[in-house]
Amino acid sequence: xxxxxxxxxxxxxxxxxxxxxxxxxxxxxxxxxxxxxxxxxxxxxxxxxxxxxxxxxxxxxxxxxxxxxxxxxxxxxxxxxxxxxxxxxxxxxxxxxxxxxxxxxxxxxxxxxxxxxxxxxxxxxxxxxxxxxxxxxxxxxxxxxxxxxxxxxxxxxxxxxxxxxxxxxxxxxxxxxxxxxxxxxxxxxxxxxxxxxxxxxxxxxxxxxxxxxxxxxxxxxxxxxxxxxxxxxxxxxxxxxxxxxxxxxxxxxxxxxxxxxxxxxxxxxxxxxxxxxxxxxxxxxxxxxxxxxxxxxxxxxxxxxxxxxxxxxxxxxxxxxxxxxxxxxxxxxxxxxxxxxxxxxxxxxxxxxxxxxxxxxxxxxxxxxxxxxxxxxxxxxxxxxxxxxxxxxxxxxxxxxxxxxxxxxxxxxxxxxxxxxxxxxxxxxxxxxxxxxxxxxxxxxxxxxxxxxxxxxxxxxxxxxxxxxxxxxxxxxxxxxxxxxxxxxxxxxxxxxxxxxxxxxxxxxxxxxxxxxxxxxxxxxxxxx
Numbered sequence: 001x002x003x004x005x006x007x008x009x010x011x012x013x014x015x016x017x018x019x020x021x022x023x024x025x026x027x028x029x030x031x032x033x034x035x036x037x038x039x040x041x042x043x044x045x046x047x048x049x050x051x052x053x054x055x056x057x058x059x060x061x062x063x064x065x066x067x068x069x070x071x072x073x074x075x076x077x078x079x080x081x082x083x084x085x086x087x088x089x090x091x092x093x094x095x096x097x098x099x100x101x102x103x104x105x106x107x108x109x110x111x112x113x114x115x116x117x118x119x120x121x122x123x124x125x126x127x128x129x130x131x132x133x134x135x136x137x138x139x140x141x142x143x144x145x146x147x148x149x150x151x152x153x154x155x156x157x158x159x160x161x162x163x164x165x166x167x168x169x170x171x172x173x174x175x176x177x178x179x180x181x182x183x184x185x186x187x188x189x190x191x192x193x194x195x196x197x198x199x200x201x202x203x204x205x206x207x208x209x210x211x212x213x214x215x216x217x218x219x220x221x222x223x224x225x226x227x228x229x230x231x232x233x234x235x236x237x238x239x240x241x242x243x244x245x246x247x248x249x250x251x252x253x254x255x256x257x258x259x260x261x262x263x264x265x266x267x268x269x270x271x272x273x274x275x276x277x278x279x280x281x282x283x284x285x286x287x288x289x290x291x292x293x294x295x296x297x298x299x300x301x302x303x304x305x306x307x308x309x310x311x312x313x314x315x316x317x318x319x320x321x322x323x324x325x326x327x328x329x330x331x332x333x334x335x336x337x338x339x340x341x342x343x344x345x346x347x348x349x350x351x352x353x354x355x356x357x358x359x360x361x362x363x364x365x366x367x368x369x370x371x372x373x374x375x376x377x378x379x380x381x382x383x384x385x386x387x388x389x390x391x392x393x394x395x396x397x398x399x400x401x402x403x404x405x406x407x408x409x410x411x412x413x414x415x416x417x418x419x420x421x422x423x424x425x426x427x428x429x430x431x432x433x434x435x436x437x438x439x440x441x442x443x444x445x446x447x448x449x450x451x452x453x454x455x456x457x458x459x460x461x462x463x464x465x466x467x468x469x470x471x472x473x474x475x476x477x478x479x480x481x482x483x484x485x486x487x488x489x490x491x492x493x494x495x496x497x498x499x500x501x502x503x504x505x506x507x508x509x510x511x512x513x514x515x516x517x518x519x520x521x522x523x524x525x526x527x528x529x
Contacts, residue, residue: 009303017304018312019296020189021064025317027049027195028295028343029287030212030328032067035134035144036076036287038086040212040328043067045220046195046286048317050277054291055310058273059266060254062304064295065277067287069340069347070127070245078376080147085192086285087226088235093284094225095239100247100275109267115248118367119386121349123245125367126374131344133375139337141166141209148375155239155306165207166334173198173279173338189298191339198335210333217322223285241383242278248288250274253291260300284493294346303484397433402436403429423455429462432470456481457521460492472502478508489524491515 001155025047047066054065075089082088103109133151137144141163145151151158173194180190202209229234254265270291278288299309352359352367359367366389373382405424430436458474460466478488490509492498493516501509515521 006306011308013303013377015312017062017302018309019316020302021299021309022305022313022316023062023192023322024189024295024298025066025292025313026320027191027336027339029067029317030195030331031340031343032069032072032140032287034212034333034336035340036067036072037079038285038287039215040308041220042287042330043214044215044286044317044321045284046281046289048314048321049107049280049284050274050289051310051317052314053277053280054250054270054273055307055314056273057115057269057276058250058291058310059271060257060291061263061265061306062257062261062296062300062309063250063253063265063270063291064299064304064310065250065274065289065291066295067289068249068292069131069343070124070249071242071288071290073127074238074242074245078242080318081234081238081378082231082387085226087223088228088231090223090282090285090331091225091227091235091274092238092287093278095236096242096246096288097275097278097280097282099240099243100271100278102275103247104268104271104275107268108233109247109251109271115244115387116363116390117364118352118363119370119383119390120248121352122367122370122386123374123382124245125349125353126371128344128347128349129371129375131340131347135337135340135344138210138333139167139170141334144333163209163334165202166209166332168204169198169207169209169332170334170338170341173335174341177342184447186301191342193332194339195335198338199331201386202332202335203330207332211228212331212333212336214327214329216373217326220284220286222283224372225282242288243275244383246274246278246288247271250291253293253296255292257296257300259478260297302335316330322355322432332503366390366393398431398433399435399439401430402432402439404440406443423457425457425459427462431465432460432463432474433465433467434469437470437473441477455487456491457489457491460490463492466497471504475504475506475508478513481503487524489513489515489521491518493517 029043029047030040031043033040033046050065050067054063058065075093078089078092079086082092130148133148134145136151136155139156140158140161142158142161145154175494176194176197177190180193184190184193250270251265251267254267254270257263258265274290280286281288295313299313357363365388369389370382370386373385397429428440432440474490478490481488486506490501490513492514495516498514498516501514502511512524515524
């Protein structure tokens, strides 16, 4: 029986883990808020609202949730696609959170992970590149761009108007985050170290660089989402993207937490917790988010094991919002850009990038297509096209699994069975569905051309499943053969499939034509004579 007691040691571990995760989350929340175009405060509001609700109501006890790079990019895209309307972008977050709750209630938490890996890989690497490109301008002290293409187009202007002081701060921040030894980061996270040191250096040296600016202190005001019937289709599509991406991100982080803590998360409950948290974000003007892998690992390694740690993380950020908001106003944007530059590099899917040469070409085409569309076109289009391409690839492979063999004049695999002239046996193996029917129909057109053919047997004992397209195609084919005075029989040993075909009330699929054994077919052929 599991030990459900909660000791002082557990409390100490949760407190230390939550505080450590909160320290790591602070600079990331500010950076993601600025990068989204909604402001640094939106990042903090999202980290607090989602972090608290997901910790209390989610299905992974030690998970830390908050704004993440992929979710920030989608939210920024929503603001741009909706004409810069922050309230309509919050409607996207509300829809996304509601869809996550619905997915959890429908118990599809396990199904979300069935999105093909090449699609996820291309999407994540594309988001990493987007983050890197979008941070180039603030890193150099110039006005940030709204999209990747705009950032590339404006790159010559950006390079011609570099703020050397901002660039120095950004590069120094990146160097600290990149090169700080783990022995130090374990106690003082490198993003926080870079944030404090570089901000202090900027203030003491009196450098003229763009800064975050004023951040509201205290509790956020209620900021109601705004819907538009003319934009509803776009709002729903973006919300669905947020829901799917946030669910995948959270559930993968849950698996990481399970591996470290040797526990098992509840995927459907996790989706409900994440959805409720994102819905709350939409009402307080916060960024949407998901389970954050790095913050979760930091929490667990520091001793966090229960929901208390996630709650402490959120309350710690709330306390900072009350006390340190004036100090955060002086943080240079170049410092946050340096931190996000490292985040973008970390998001790139090195697992597949290192193995491109050995990756099968079809999967590579899917990954590169999703990557290119993510960076150059649109996140929603990229995921949609990627899933469609992956489905086409699976359909093509399954269609190639279907095999057709023609046998003449005898029924095989019947011991001592005499030859039965006039019988044409067509053996099928592999799945029969919309993708494989064209091949079968092309071959079947030649069946009745053999002289003396009187009976045609379709042997489907090697068929694992048959969809409705295949059933209707076989029905049409049998009707044409019967019009040519040929007797048709379907041989299958799947009793459930036989009952399904009989339930169609077809004149083709009857008790006499649906046979379950070779002997039955042979008897029917003799009787028809």
